[in-house]
Amino acid sequence: MTLNVDTPAPARREGPRRSSGPRNPGRGGRGLARFDLRATPYFLVSPYFLLFAVFGLFPLGYTAWVSLHDWELAGDKTFTGLDNYTELIADGAFWNAVLNTVGIFVIATIPQLVLALMLANALNKRIRGRLFFRLGILLPLVTSVVAVAVVFTQLYGRDYGMINWFLSLFGVEAIEWQNQSWSAWIAIATMIDWRWTGYNAIILLAAMQTIPKDLYEAASLDGASARRQFWQITVPMLRPTLIFVVFVSTIGGLTLFAEPVMFEGNPTMAGGATGQYQTVAMFIVKEAFRDFDMGYASAAAWLLFALILIGILINYSFTRRIGGKK
Amino acid sequence: MLNTKRQGKLAAVAVMAATALAITSCGSSEPTPAAGGDGASSAAAAPVTITVHTFGGGENFGYDEAVKKWNAEHPNIQVKYQNLTDRFEDVFLPQLLQKLQAGSGAADIVGIDEGAMGLMKARPQFFADLGQFGLENRKADFPAAKWENGVNKDGKLFALGTDIGGMTMCYRKDLFEKAGLPTEREEVGKLWPDWAAFMEAGKKFQAANPGKGDPKFLDGPNTLYNVVLSQEGPKNGNIAYFDTNNQLVIDKNPAVKTAFDTVKSFSEAGLTAKLASFTPEWNAAIKKGGFATMGCPAWMLGVVSGAAGDENKGKWDVASVPGGAGNWGGSYLAIPAQSKHQKEAAEVLNYLTGKEGHIAAFKEAAAFPSSLPAQQDPAVADLKNEFFNDAPTGQIFGASVKDLLPLFLGEKHAQVKTAAEKVLEGMDKGSIPYAEAWTKFVEAGTKAAG
Numbered sequence: 001m002t003l004n005v006d007t008p009a010p011a012r013r014e015g016p017r018r019s020s021g022p023r024n025p026g027r028g029g030r031g032l033a034r035f036d037l038r039a040t041p042y043f044l045v046s047p048y049f050l051l052f053a054v055f056g057l058f059p060l061g062y063t064a065w066v067s068l069h070d071w072e073l074a075g076d077k078t079f080t081g082l083d084n085y086t087e088l089i090a091d092g093a094f095w096n097a098v099l100n101t102v103g104i105f106v107i108a109t110i111p112q113l114v115l116a117l118m119l120a121n122a123l124n125k126r127i128r129g130r131l132f133f134r135l136g137i138l139l140p141l142v143t144s145v146v147a148v149a150v151v152f153t154q155l156y157g158r159d160y161g162m163i164n165w166f167l168s169l170f171g172v173e174a175i176e177w178q179n180q181s182w183s184a185w186i187a188i189a190t191m192i193d194w195r196w197t198g199y200n201a202i203i204l205l206a207a208m209q210t211i212p213k214d215l216y217e218a219a220s221l222d223g224a225s226a227r228r229q230f231w232q233i234t235v236p237m238l239r240p241t242l243i244f245v246v247f248v249s250t251i252g253g254l255t256l257f258a259e260p261v262m263f264e265g266n267p268t269m270a271g272g273a274t275g276q277y278q279t280v281a282m283f284i285v286k287e288a289f290r291d292f293d294m295g296y297a298s299a300a301a302w303l304l305f306a307l308i309l310i311g312i313l314i315n316y317s318f319t320r321r322i323g324g325k326k
Numbered sequence: 327m328l329n330t331k332r333q334g335k336l337a338a339v340a341v342m343a344a345t346a347l348a349i350t351s352c353g354s355s356e357p358t359p360a361a362g363g364d365g366a367s368s369a370a371a372a373p374v375t376i377t378v379h380t381f382g383g384g385e386n387f388g389y390d391e392a393v394k395k396w397n398a399e400h401p402n403i404q405v406k407y408q409n410l411t412d413r414f415e416d417v418f419l420p421q422l423l424q425k426l427q428a429g430s431g432a433a434d435i436v437g438i439d440e441g442a443m444g445l446m447k448a449r450p451q452f453f454a455d456l457g458q459f460g461l462e463n464r465k466a467d468f469p470a471a472k473w474e475n476g477v478n479k480d481g482k483l484f485a486l487g488t489d490i491g492g493m494t495m496c497y498r499k500d501l502f503e504k505a506g507l508p509t510e511r512e513e514v515g516k517l518w519p520d521w522a523a524f525m526e527a528g529k530k531f532q533a534a535n536p537g538k539g540d541p542k543f544l545d546g547p548n549t550l551y552n553v554v555l556s557q558e559g560p561k562n563g564n565i566a567y568f569d570t571n572n573q574l575v576i577d578k579n580p581a582v583k584t585a586f587d588t589v590k591s592f593s594e595a596g597l598t599a600k601l602a603s604f605t606p607e608w609n610a611a612i613k614k615g616g617f618a619t620m621g622c623p624a625w626m627l628g629v630v631s632g633a634a635g636d637e638n639k640g641k642w643d644v645a646s647v648p649g650g651a652g653n654w655g656g657s658y659l660a661i662p663a664q665s666k667h668q669k670e671a672a673e674v675l676n677y678l679t680g681k682e683g684h685i686a687a688f689k690e691a692a693a694f695p696s697s698l699p700a701q702q703d704p705a706v707a708d709l710k711n712e713f714f715n716d717a718p719t720g721q722i723f724g725a726s727v728k729d730l731l732p733l734f735l736g737e738k739h740a741q742v743k744t745a746a747e748k749v750l751e752g753m754d755k756g757s758i759p760y761a762e763a764w765t766k767f768v769e770a771g772t773k774a775a776g
Binding site for chain 1: 745
C-alpha cells in the first residue's frame with residue numbers, strides 16, 4: 001500500500017496492467033482498476049480527514065459563528081456582529097488572563113527547555129545505568145495531570161504544605177501560594193516542569209543520537225572542547241527537533257488549564273479572588289459555563305487561537321536563528 | 327530524493343496509524359450509547375426507570391431511604407437516585423443547562439437550588455408542565471412564596487419545593503468548653519442575641535486560642551455573609567442582588583452592604599479560618615475542628631454531619647442564630663421536558679415533595695420540609711437530631727421558619743452570587759485589601775450580571 005502511494009507518475013501506466021490484466025481483461029475492468037488505483041489512497045486516508053472535519057473544522061467554524069452573537073447558554077441568541085470582540089479587547093479581565101498565561105508560559109518553558117537540553121546531553125554520554133536514568137526522567141509523564149496538580153497543590157498548602165514547612169526552617173512566614181500572582185505562577189510552573197521536562201529531554205536525546213558520530217570525531221581531532229562541540233555541533237543539528245519541542249510547548253503553555261484549575265481547588269474557574277492565576281483557557285470556560293455567555297467565550301477562544309499563532313511565529317523566528325544560517 | 331521519499335513513507339505510515347486509531351476509537355465508543363439508553367427501547371416490557379439527579383454536600387437531599395421505600399412498593403417504576411456533586415452554581419447548574427440545551431442527558435427529575443429558579447422560570451421550554459399531571463392541587467401544601475417560585479413566566483407550574491433553609495448557628499461543643507464559653511445550647515443562644523454580642527463571644531474565644539495552629543471562631547466569609555444577607559433581605563424589600571424588575575441593585579440594597587460589612591468586621595478582627603465553603607479544606611476543618619461556629623440553615627446540618635463523619639458525633643451542636651430569622655437556600659424538583667417518562671416522573675416527584683418524602687429527607691439530611699403538612703407532623707416537630715447531641719431540630723427549625731419570607735432572587739442571581747462571594751474570599755485571605763474590597767465586590771457582581 002505504501003508502495004502505491006509512492007509510485008512515481010511515469011510508472012503508473014504499467015502498474016495496473018500488470019496487476020489487473022490477467023484477472024480482468026475487459027475495458028470496464030481496466031477503468032475500474034485505474035479508478036481503484038487512484039481513489040484507494042484517498043479512500044484510505046479519508047477517515048482521518050472526515051473525523052478532522054467533524055471534530056476539528058466544524059467546531060472551529062461554529063465557534064466563529066457563535067462568537068458573532070450574544071449567545072446565552074440554553075437561552076437567547078441575537079446577532080451582534082463583532083461586538084464581542086470589541087468588548088473583549090477592552091476587557092481588563094481578559095488581558096489579565098493573557099498576562100497570566102504568558103507569564104506562566106515564560107517562567108515554566110524557558111527553564112524547562114534549558115534543563116531538558118542539559119539532561120539530554122548528559123544522558124547521551126556513556127554513564128552507568130543509562131537506561132535506568134532515561135526511563136526515570138520519562139516517568140513523570142505517565143502520571144495524570146490532575147494527580148500531579150493535586151499532589152503539588154498539597155505540597156504548596158498554606159497550613160500543612162511541605163514547602164511552607166521547609167521554608168519555615170529558615171524563618172519564612174507561611175506563604176499562601178494562591179494569594180499573589182508571582183507565587184501562584186511559580187507553583188504552577190513547577191507542576192508543568194515536573195511533568196514535561198523529561199518528555200522534552202527524551203525527544204532531544206533521540207535527536208542527538210541521530211547526529212553522525214564522525215562529526216564529533218572530526219571535531220575532537222581538530223581539538224574542539226566538549227563544550228564547543230555541544231554548541232557548534234549538537235545544538236545546530238538539533239534545530240528541527242528544537243523547533244518541534246518549542247512549538248509543542250507553546251501550544252501546551254498557552255492552552256494551560258488543568259494545573260491552575262486544580263491549584264485553585266474549586267471549579268469556579270476564577271483563578272483566585274482577583275484572577276491572580278486565571279489562564280485564558282479558564283477565562284473561556286468561566287465565561288461559557290459559569291456566566292453562561294457562550295458568544296463572549298467563543299470570541300475569547302478565537303483570540304486565543306490568534307495568540308497562539310503569534311506566539312509560534314515569535315518562537316519560530318527565535319529558533320530559526322539557532323546555529324546560524326543553514 | 328532519498329530523503330523526500332522516506333518522508334513520504336513516514337507520512338503515509340503516520341496517516342495509516344491515525345486512521346487505525348480513529349477507527350478503533352470509533353469502534354470502542356459505539357457500545358456506550360446502547361448501554362446508556364435504558365429508556366425508550368425497554369419501556370414497554372420492563373419497569374420504567376426514573377432517574378433523579380441532585381447536588382449538595384454531606385447527606386445532600388437525603389432521599390436514600392425515601393427512594394428505597396418507593397422502589398420496594400412500586401416494582402413498575404424504579405427510581406435511580408444520584409447526587410452528582412457538592413457544588414451547585416459552578417458544577418451542577420452549568421451541566422444541567424448544557425443537557426437541557428442539548429435535548430438529552432438530563433435526569434427525569436432534577437434538583438434546582440433556589441438561586442437558579444429565576445433562570446429556570448425564564449426558560450419554560452425546557453420543563454414539563456406539572457399541571458397536566460394534576461399537581462396543581464398541591465398548592466395548599468406549601469407556603470405561598472415557595473409555591474409561587476415554582477411557577478414559570480408562562481404561568482405554568484414546573485417545580486415543587488423540597489426543603490426550606492431556616493437559620494441557626496452550629497457550634498463545636500468541645501472547642502467552646504476549652505475556651506471557657508458556655509456549652510449548653512440555650513445558654514449559647516443567650517450569649518449572642520445580636521451580631522455585636524457574637525463578635526464579643528468570638529473575641530473571647532480567640533483570646534483563648536491565640537496560637538497559629540489553633541482553631542478559629544468562624545469558618546470563613548461565605549456562611550456568615552449568607553446568614554446576614556438572609557436576615558437583612560426581608561427588611562429591605564425582600565430582595566438580594568436584583569429588584570423585582572430584575573435590575574441589579576448590588577450597590578444599592580442596604581442588605582448586601584450590611585452583610586458585606588459584617589463579614590469584613592469579623593475578618594478584620596481575625597476571627598475567621600479563611601476557608602471558602604464547600605471546598606475540601608473546609609470539609610476537613612469541619613471534621614478536625616478547625617473552627618468553632620458557622621451559620622447553619624437546616625440543610626447545612628446534613629452537610630456538617632456528612633463531612634464530620636460518625637466519629638465526631640456529639641461534638642457539633644446547634645443554637646439560635648444572632649440577628650433573628652432568615653432563609654438561606656432550599657430547593658425544588660422539576661421534570662425536564664426531554665424526559666421520556668414524564669407521567670411516571672410526576673408520580674415520583676409528587677411522592678418526594680409530598681409529606682412522606684419531606685419527612686424522610688428531614689430524618690436523613692436534616693433538610694427542613696417546606697411542605698406544611700410535613701412541618702406539622704409530629705414526626706418532624708418532635709424529631710431530635712442524634713448527630714447534634716439530640717438537638718430538637720424539629721422544634722428549632724419549625725420556630726425559625728414560621729414567618730419566613732424567602733427572598734426574591736433574580737434571573738442571574740447564581741452568577742452574581744458566585745462572583746461577589748469570590749471577592750469576599752479574596753478579602754478574607756488577604757489578596758484584596760479591605761479598603762478596596764467593596765468596590766471590587768460591586769464590580770465583580772456587576773460584571774457577572776452583564
